[in-house]
Amino acid sequence: MTQSTHDQERKSPELSKEKSSILCLAVLGEGNTLPTYWIRYDQQIVNRKELEEALVKVLVDSTYQKALLASNQERLSWLEKWIEQGYLFWAEKQFQPGVTDNLSNTIEEALGLTGISSTVEVASGAIYLIGQEELKAWSVQGLEGIKEHAAYSLYHPLVESFHVYDLRKAPPEADCLLAFPSVSLNAPRKPQVIPLALDDEQLMDLSRNRLLALSLDEMKVVRSHYKNKQHRQLRKERGMPEDPTDVELEIIAQTWSEHCKHKIFNAKINYVERKAKGEKPAYHQSINSLYKTYIKGATKKLRPVRQDLLSVFEDNSGIVKWDDETGVCFKVETHNSPSALEPYGGALTGILGVNRDILGTGLGARPIFNTDVFCFASPAKEQPQRPKLLPAETIPRGVRKGVEDGGNKSGIPTVNGAVHFHDGYRAKPLVFCGTGGVLPLKLHGIDHVLKHTVVNDRILMVGGRVGKDGIHGATFSSESLHEGSPVTAVQIGDPFTQKRVIDFVMAAQEKGLISGLTDNGAGGLSSSVGEMATITNGATIDLDKVPLKYPGLDDWEIVISESQERMTLSSSRVDELMELASQYQVEVSDIGHFHDGGSFEVMRGGECVASLALEFLHGGLPPLELEATWHPTDLATRFTGKTAAANPETMLLELLAHENISSREKIVRQYDHEVQGKSVIKQFMGAAQQAPCDAAVILPVLTSRTGLVVSNGLTPQWSDLDPHLMAIMAVDEAIRNGVCVGADPRSFSLLDNFCWPDPVLSERNQDGDYKLGQLVRACQGLYEACLAFTAPLISGKDSMKNDFDDGVLRLSIPPTLLVSAIARVEDIGDCISSELKQADNFIYILVAGEQSLTGSHWQELYGGGGDPKLPALDLEAAPALYGRLHQAIKKGLVTTAHDLSEGGLAVALAEMVIGSACGADIELDALARRENRDDRDFLLFAEGPGRILVEIRKDEKEQFEQLFAKDHVLLGRVTAESRFKASLCGEELVDTTTENLTGAWRKGLPFN
């Protein structure tokens, strides 16, 4: 068992402070940010000269770089040069102790390759040389100005240390310089026994002080469980104390967290509807679990017509049958709270986490695509400032970078996504990370869709080591952010280690060495082993066998730590796995075994520190009982009857530059969206690579021609008007987007991700019952739409406490539902893209719904206006219309399709022109007659579901019109000229060049 290094104290203790020395190396190359490294080594073991040579070899590219090398004490001698060169300040930064430092881990491995002993430790950081030029560029003066500028732009205060010095003043004492950031923890405490003979108030204090995030009712259930005489007897026999140990209490809290158990979606809800706010209830309904009634309920109804559903709501992701050999799985997670604290790390660990969900599906699936959907408060607008809220502009920047590194470094293409801005997301940014994967249905005669863990299989922990990272992450995401939010909730991911883990798990899967697996996400080992234990009805782990990053962790911390890049495997072929792990350079530890004793035990030093009945752990949580109320929004308050004064062309250009509409190219180009060679329809298509496509198409199996369509729908702007409509529109948008690139509308499988403001009534949350009412309405809308489109939900996730509350300011997000979709296109050659193709072709609009200016982006920009009624989707007509469109696409009649969404018809057509060498010339008269409306703003900019613009080959007009009897309106033709023209009753509304449209559309993204 070469890989199972049980000496948890591999690192630090060997390098005791007295014997170790610290070298500092700064790299002079291009620019005046110097990559800087601190190297701690034992002088008695490592020869300094050899070490220096190795460091230069590894860290310096002699073709354009030079090394500055000195002991940490001596490096003040570097200052003279910098003064000579005219710099005014210098600053240095490094990671705080215990923060994942991927660069240093790689350097340590590289030093090992050059023959330097593994007792050398590296920490990375940077030195900044600051002169007049920088001060001017940052528009700051003096030390304090630099410090202020540096926070969140040069370093992140939660994870990095940053010092700045004035070169014109006396140099700092050498002792004050940044030295080696070592973790120093007190000796771990023995497990504590927590007496539960407490009154209600004390119980709640216990829950709060230990960050258990359990309610009084839940704490009472725990108390009575431990009071139970039979249980006490049983514990006595096992040599356990009568009261719970802290390890047990923490495991219960993790398992029962909102994050893991979805208490709100499983609650009993007393739902009432009123005609208006304050009126008497007009309708009552008692709902026994939203999840069972509407989410699983929809899928259950659709099962008979969808034979391809292989595993839904059971595993880490939903699995559908792709072909006779292959299954496709898909999962979307959110990482909102971590991203609010440290956007880069939050998004990075989010994407790596959902990758592991796929890896841990069935007996192991290979991730083949990522999706990313972000909801932010616009950094271009003034946003509330509070000490616990990061500056608004740092959040999108960090999140985007996190997804870039997470996807790119893992070799998983980011193929689809969305960015939506709304001031409400100042409460918390929403970061939806999705991953799809493929898995063999059968291998070595074994069904790979299921887990096959059996009694006596070993429990193996694979991947990263355990540190204090993310302790209380699961419970933390179930709470609103407050002054006491723990810094340990911040984590940085390590995509490189995880890539090795993925390669290893895939190789082990192919060799048939794994009997079951799951990822270590929220709740760490307590969740992963605790859940897998239900397969055999028991598991025991030994904490002595769990490798740690550094010593000093309490037992309960080891059990619930969320240190990243870890999988939990079950296997009976441990030796073979270990050998494979050594080739793939992945750390594998044998930490216990599965049994059928009905309990989950944790051992430490030969003693049992936790013994929990699985029945209680997984079945003991009483359902919540909640109140929900809903009343329709009074549209009269939204409808002022005004029309906007601006001319339509100006409005079109301003809408194109709207932050919710403008080009996402800056983001997309920084994601590797083509790795794995599966790409068919990319985010941007056409000769100029400028045409924004509605959905992605990839080839899950390279040797086949069947395409997988990936799309999403997100329409939170309708939530406060009507959450029922919002959910229907989200489903419609996801499906319509997919159909527009060629998806078969009967083949959709959906994921639901609800992100809601706290829907539980409390003193600080006076309209909690209304928010729950909105959730009920949204679930009902989702249910109806799924049935109408015969599109089952196959997996989902909810995040229910997306509020900010520091005692002074309370902010809440708008209720948000992301619908993510996958579907099939039988032959990729039938796919189409969104840019207009050939002059003289016809442009039609297809209609299966009503649109409105109320809630539109036009209304947001120009105020007033609006309509006395909301948009609507015809749930019977829409599926039929999309079916006919699919037939027309397959027959080759349709050369282009694009859905109408934000900005309405004018924006949709402008987008079709932007990516094309051709232009468009349309007349709105026929549409005006059909809508029975002649106001131009309504015709150009109203928004609503069920509408698609199509380009039809000029010689196929008749065949097309035959296929679409009633639900189409001819708008005009494609032109050879690069212009967009629109008129109504002979009046010219828009006449502008493609260049103007493109210019407006490309400037609107408010972050880089």
Add this chain to the structure above:
Amino acid sequence: MKGKDKALVLMGDGINCEFETAHALRLAGFNPELIHVSRLIEDPSVLDHCSFLVLPGGFSFGDEIESGKVLAIKLQERVRQRLEKFIESGRLVLGICNGFQALVQMGLLPESTKDGKNTVSLLSNESHHFINTWVELTVPASSRTSSNGFFEGLDHFQLPIRHGEGRLGVPEHLRKDILTHSALVYNSDVNGSFEKIAALKNSRGNVLGMMPHPEAFVRWTHHPAWTSMKLDNPELFRKEKEGKLPEEEAPQGLRILINARKMTEVL
């Protein structure tokens, strides 16, 4: 030689384009085999049984320090000598993107160095951003005089680039010489690369490193403008669908690999 059609594709340690690269090689007529970096190091003699070594794209060692650097250090100790012999025998080495960066870091491009040190570097793009886009490429006239090797029959074409560090940096004293090693140039300045160089080859022409990804253009439906191309040339797409596309009509990414196969056939 034996095993002419055998191509080794390196995998592991953060390399991530190995599957599509193997797939592309198979389409080009090779018999590709994936080999983990650790296994190649354990037993470098596997090189003796193949004609083509491909270092695919990816983020080996997380792209930390400098792209390709740690992979180069890892290969240097145990594989270098064997690889030199492999190259001397006229067999082919192709480094794509991160693989190119590793070949440069090993000092195998533009020409093999005795001390194994690199003479040029692939640095951060001028924009300091990772970039994924399709670019126009040209095989430089100087390179077209004799046999074109990997680029036989290809003058201008498009391929995607997907890198954060693709800007070729060349020290003053090598700037003249490097032009003779330029195998491919970008038509426009995409990353600040010296003389817009996108690929380097050794003088013998059997070691090639390129930033653009040939394996990402092996079917016409890879191209961002394919939905328009199909309207202009339905015949081409019909042939591809039916699997009857002649080699000379293959997408240019695939043709680079077909050229490689033809080069190995005469070994």
